Amino acid sequence: MDDLLRDFLTETAENLDHVDNELVRFEQExxxxxxxxxxxxxxxxxxxTCGFLGLERLEAIAHAAETLMGEFRSGALATPEAVTLILAAIDRIKEILADIEKTGAEQPGDDADLIVLLEKAAIEAKAPKAAPAIDPALGRELRPGEVSLDELERAFRDTPGPEMTVAAEAPKKSKKKEAVAAVAPVAAVAAPKAPAKIEMEAANDAGAPAERAASSESAIAGQTIRVGVDTLDRLMTMVSELVLTRNQLLDTVKRIGDKDFNLPLQRLNHVTAELQEGVMKTRMQPIGAAWRMLPRIVRDLAADLGKKIELVQEGADTELDRQVLDLIKDPLTHMVRNCADHGLETPAERASLGKPELGTIKLSAYHQGGCIVVEITDDGRGLDLERIKSKALANGLATEAEIEKMSEAQIMRFIFAPGFSTAAAVTSVSGRGVGMDVVRSNIELIGGSVDLRSTFGKGSTVIIRIPLTLAIVSALMVSLGADIFAIPQLVVLELVRARPGGDQRIERIGDAPLLRLRDRLLPLVYLRQLLDLPRADKEKEDDAFVVVLQSGDDVFGLVVDDVLHTEEIVVKPMASSLKEISLFAGTTILGDGSVVLILDPNGVAQAVGPSAAVDAARAKSAETVSADEVGSVVPLLLFRAGGQAPKAAPLALVTRLEMIDASTIEIADGRPLVQYRGSLMPLIAAAPDVYLKESGDQPLLVFADDGRTVGLIVDEILDIVEQRIDIGVASIVPGVLGTAVIAGRATEILDVGHHLTLAFDDWLKRKDRPAEATAMPTVLLVDDSAFFRNMLTPVLKAAGYRVVAASGGGEALEIVRKGGRYDVIVSDIEMPGMNGFEFAQALTEEPTVGGTPILALSSLSGDTVVEQARDAGFVEYIAKFDRPGLIAALQHFAPGYRSAA
Amino acid sequence: MTDETQGVHRSFVTVEVAGETFGIAIERVREVFTPDRLTHVPLAPHEIAGVLNLRGRIVTAVDMRSRLGLPRRDEADKPMAIGIDHRQEAFALLVDRVGDVLDLPADGQEAPPTSLDPRWIHVAEGVYRLDSRLLLILNVERALDTQSALAAAA
Known part of the structure; x- marks a missing residue:
């Protein structure tokens, strides 16, 4: 491509961006x-210029657009339709320019459609005015679109612009009046007024040219040159390289201790630092360059949405690093779209609220303490805290109790959570799958932060802080064997050394690794596994470092072999052929010259899976279960299932909490089913008035038992509480044990057993066939609490046991004395009347019972109790909520149906 | 060495990959270097040997052996790298050895034989019949386009 054409492309792209913005302004005024x-x-x-360069398509379109604009100049009304048409013409010109850029020549194509429309609009716009006048300069009538020399010169005179001085001179000097139209622009190309600062010529990105200098700076015009961005980038990398070499040299000299080097080294040090600073400065660009396309976007949005929007820009000349600028361009655009789409109301709504119909979006940028602050403010409806709260609850991001303790600002921050959108409807404008979470992570990646202020009904402000300098990020270096990876320090909450048997150790529930960290259980993920690297040795797996990361609102632990140090790194983009790997955000070069991959916390969080949060909730419960229990404080899962009153179920019974996509639920044989972990899981309503959602996420409580699972359909999962259950009012409703006061509210305690039986109905019936019934071992379950008897019976049945329940030691003894034969006896310890110890003691004296294993099931703990139980004749002591432990013990002493089969 | 009777010549850098000789148009070769400290990229397409730092530029190294479906190089054999700029990014083709530069008549290039392995045909621009052997000319764009290779493999 020759230089002239390249210059033309750059110039034109800049001009067209101006036209976009000016047209939007024109429409308003x-x-x-x-x-x-x-x-x-x-x-x-x-x-x-097009004519000069022989670009016929471009010339034809520009000509038609100019004709229409000529009509405006002659006093025709600039209708929105006409402006839209001109914008369309500009877009077409841009397309053709992009082609030229790619191929170096104008591609054939037909623009007749557009030209016809433009011409038609021009004719329509033409007011019934005087007959065309003979132009004195040309000596003939002006053709449509042509302008008389006088008019043209007047236009130039009246128009102060960057090129004004030079460009306006040109036609005056030119005596070739018949060629004015061509000469003026050519002169502008031949003698472009150099802008007042080094402009970045985005040779490969004509759509994003640099900001043109303000006309007030024209005094220093001529002292500047255009330099290609790639030239500057290369210069920057060479300077970085120089810095690295200097560092190595400094290291070496320090080691050798040769004083002769000190002076020249100091100078080198000094010069390098200045060079670095100087090169950095050349990369600075006004933030206005990133805002350039916003007026047009807002204008189009306003037209699409039927809203009236004014875009106000302040501090567009605030400078920041080009690389940072590129990175915030998309987030900014996204947020302005959001403001226009969700933030601002329709004119009618605004009028009814007593607001001016014209909504305002204000962009402002300024320096503050070594940072650039960008604010995006709208005077729209503001954030609806209540809606955010309920959405956060529904998404399982927080529990009701947690939300109650949160400040407004904390609640607002939920909108940065992945997949969070309060917009009731996903529109074509904002519903693009790019959420605020992406905005936040993009900004955080370059060491910035995003904050939010909002007043309901008044509007909201998003405040972005970005580092002024190059994207230098502090990063934590971690290693897997010989491989080193960088994790942006911003997302690292803390580091934990996990050792088997230590205070902090990696534990497992099923095969999911977890870390007990103070008051919470943290889901863990092995970086080796994520990266598909060979696993470490079994022992080493638990003897590792855990980097606690926060991505959005997910907190999880990343297990690495070793943690090295922190380092300031310059983020370099990932090679395009590797961009597909979402786990990496970029690369960087370390002080020793080696290349290190930067982990993308967002990508890692996504790879960990969305159920991490739910898993964590379950982990939290599991912890409380395994923790020492005092009395019969029971962790309960609170949820809503039909009606407004919360319902509760013992958390120990719940295997997992799941959010499934409602559309994946199938109905077979009149019963809802869902494919779950490779098999079909029946779904049962937790109450008669609970219905499946038709779309969106359906919360489920999953109960799993020996390979069988059942999902309980609930409306909403509320919270997990730990509480002593005192069933105040027994229930006559099947499926409900009774009502208890939990967290200050009357709460129905769900009879999980009832629901399990519903799901396993067929299976139980089959088991009850006589042939097999004889083969089923029988369990005598002794517990004074009806709640636990009801809870355990179906569980034991499901595990393949026949269950006879007794409400106390006395009753159980009576059953035994009547000749009941049992394969195993399970008894509570603390019971009124005859307690467990006494019962066990008494049993040993019963001749018919000799040798029957007795298992203690209790919430009491401590060595003395266990010893006492053993003395009393119990063969095993099991914590009350250790259901798998109980099943395992039963299997051991009396193999049930499943293992016998 | 312009010979007027033979018309236009093109120069090719010859490289050896698992005993096979390939030619790369010299105007595409930015430099030849010994790759040092290659950083392995987990989850990357298999032919991407890793990334490395070449005077401050991040270079993506494509191993021609895996690209062409040839057996892996012995650990002890250090590859050589042909530095190539492609779509504004720096790449390195890892080869076993870099040989002479050959000047060959532009009109002597023939279409690659159809009997070649499809992976080879995909990256071949043409073939020269030299006195002692055949010289396959690499199409650098296709050799570097690992995405299409993935698609072809899928």
Missing amino acids: PANDKILGNIFRLVHTVKG
Whole structure:
């Protein structure tokens, strides 16, 4: 591509961006001749240059657009339709330019459609005015779109613009009046006023040219040159390289201790630092460059959404690093879209609220303490805290109790959680799958932060803080064997050394690794596994470092072999062929010259899986179960299932909490089923008035037992509480044990057993066939609490046992004395009347019972109790909520159906 | 060495990969270097041997052996790298050895024989019949386009 064409592309791209913005302004102030003059001049320049360069398609479109604008200049009303048409023409010109850039030549194509429309609009716009006048300069009538020399010169005179001085001179000097249209723009190309600072010529990105200098700076024009961005980038890398070499040299000299080097080294040090600073400065660009396309976007959005929106920009000349600028461009655009789409109300709504119909989106940028602060403010409806709360609850991001303790700001921050959108409807504008979580992670990746202020009904402000300098990020270096990876320090909450048997150790529930960390259980993920690297030795797996990461609202532990140190790193983009790997955010070069991959915390969190949070909730419960229990404080899962009153179920029975996509639920044989972990899981309503959701996430309580699972359909999972259950009012409703006061509210305690039986109905019936019934071992279950008897019976049945329940030692003894033969006896310890110890003691004296194993099931703990139980004749002591432990013990002493089969 | 009777010549850097000789148009070769400290990229397509730092630029190294489906190089054999710029990014083709530069007549290039392994045909631009052997000319774009290789493999 020759230089002239390249210059043309760059110039034109800049001009067109101006035209976009000016047109939007013009639409708002149709009476402003100055703006119109600007636009006219810009389009005219494009047209003229195209003609000169022989770009016929471009010239034809620009000509038609110019004709229409000529009508505006002659006083025709600039209707929104006409402006849209001109914008469409500009878009077409951009497309053609992009093709030229790619191929170096204008591609054939037909623009007749657009041109016809433009011409039609021009004719329509033409007011019944005087007959076309003979132009004195040309000596003939002006053709549509042509402008008389006088008019053109007036336009130039009246239009102060960056090129004004030079460009306006040119046609005056030119005596070749018949070629004015062509000459003026050519002059502008031949003698472009160099902008007042080094402009970044985005050779490969004509759509994102640098900001043109303000006209007030024209005094120093001529002292600047255009330099390609790639040249500057290369310079920057060479400087980085120089810094590295200097560091190595400093290291070496320090080691050798040769004083002769000190002075020249100091100088080198100094010069390098200045060079680095100087090169960094050349990379600075005004933030306005990232805002350039926003007026047009807002204008189009306003038209699409039927809203009236004004975009106000402040501090557009605030400078920041080009790389940072590139990275915030998309997040900014996204947030402005959000403001326009969700933030601002329709004119009618605004009017009814007593607000001006014209909504305002304000962008402002300023320096503050070594940072650039960008604020995006709208005067729209603001954030609806209640809606955020309920959405956060529904998404399982927090429990009701947690939310109650949160400040408004904390609640608002939920909108940065992955997949969080309070918009009732996903619109074509904002519903693009790019959420605020992406915005936040993009900004955090470059060491920035995002905050939010909002007043309901008044509007909201998003505040972005970005580091002023290059994207230098502090990163934690971790290793897996010989491989080193960098984790942005921003997302690292803490480091934990986990050792088997230590205070902090890696535990497992099923095959899911967890870390007990103070008051919570943290889901863990092995980085080796994520990266598909060979696993470490079994012992080493538990003897590792855990990097506690926060991504959005997910907190999880990343297990690595070793933690090395922190280092300031310069983030370099990932090679395009490796961008697909979502686990990496980029690469960086360390002080020793080696390349290190930077982990993307967001990608890692996604790889960990969305159920991490739910797993964590379950982990939390599991912890309380295994923790020493005092009395019969029971962790309970609170949920809503039909009606408003919360319901509760002992958490120990719940295997998992799941959110499944409602659309994956199938109905077979009139019963809802869902594919779950490779098999079909029947779904049962937790109450008669609970219905399956038709779309969105369906919360489920999953009960699993020996390979069988059943899902209990609930409306909403509320909280986990630990509480002593005192069933105050027994229930006559099947499926409900009774009502207890939990967390200050009357709560129905669910009879899980009832629901399990519903799901396993067929299975139980089959088991009850006589042939097999004889083969089923029988359990005598002794517990004074009806709640636990009811809870355990179906569980034991499901495990393949026939169950006879007794409400106390006395009753049990009576059953035994009546000749009941049992394969195993399970007894509570603390019971009124005859307690467990006495019962066991008494049993040993019963001749018919000799040798029957007795298992203690109790919430009491401590060595003395266990010893006492053993003395009394119990063969095993099991914690009351250790259901798997109980089943395992039963299997051991009296193999049940499943192992016998 | 312009010979007027033979017309235009093209220069090729010859490289050896698992005993096979390939030619790469010299104008595409930015430099030849010994790759040092290659960082392995987990989860990357198998032909991407890793990334490395070449004077401050991050270079993506593509192993021609895996790209062409040839047996792996012995650990002890250190590869050589042909530095190539492709779509504004720096790449390195890892080869076993770098040989002479050959000047060959532009019109002597023939289409690659159809009997070749499809992976080879995909990356071959043409073939020269030299006195002693055949020289396959690599199409650098296709050799570096690992995505299409993935698609072809899938």
